């Protein structure tokens with residue numbers, strides 16, 4: 001155990017990690033391309049089990065053909081499926097996008113809700129998607145977005161012992177200031193993509209290594 005890490009509590013470590021992530025990724029932001037809250041919602045639904053890069057290749061044609069909740073709500077489902085096919089799980093994603101847009105039109109005056117409880121009523125929307133929409137469309141830190149990178153890095157950094165995203169989110173919300181909940185996720189995602197990759201974490205080049213219990217340990221793929 002390094003001298004630095006030895007004397008820090010879990011909360012102090014989390015705050016130091018947050019400070020370093022802010023320093024090293026000062027301009028980090030949502031990597032999905034969108035122009036409106038509904039487009040962000042759709043892009044986030046498409047990003048499940050898919051890279052943001054791939055989603056950004058699909059959405060220009062998708063949003064050109066169906067730019068808003070009203071048009072997505074009445075879209076031909078097969079056409080919608082074909083437009084999102086390359087993001088994987090396309091039948092389910094197309095079905096959820098259409099059902100969510102129908103509910104937005106009929107229940108929410110065609111406006112994506114800005115409350116967690118209402119967002120979670122939308123088909124295909126769990127806390128991860130809701131957190132992304134609230135943070136980036138409305139500037140509301142309602143929770144910590146836990147995607148595959150946040151899950152993996154929070155585990156390696158020893159900030160949670162849970163594997164369920166909801167429990168991980170609860171642990172992180174206790175460790176971090178609310179104003180930084182989305183800052184944390186976005187920057188941890190950047191670090192996961194650039195340095196702490198799933199199969200080959202670059203611990204020797206990692207600026208968090210002295211704070212990380214998993215530094216230079218064998219990789220466990222869970």
Ligand code: SF4
Pocket residue numbers: 153156157195196197201202203206207208209210212213214215216
């Ligand atoms: S030290 Fe290694 S395991 Fe820990 S965060 Fe950095 S790259 Fe990931």
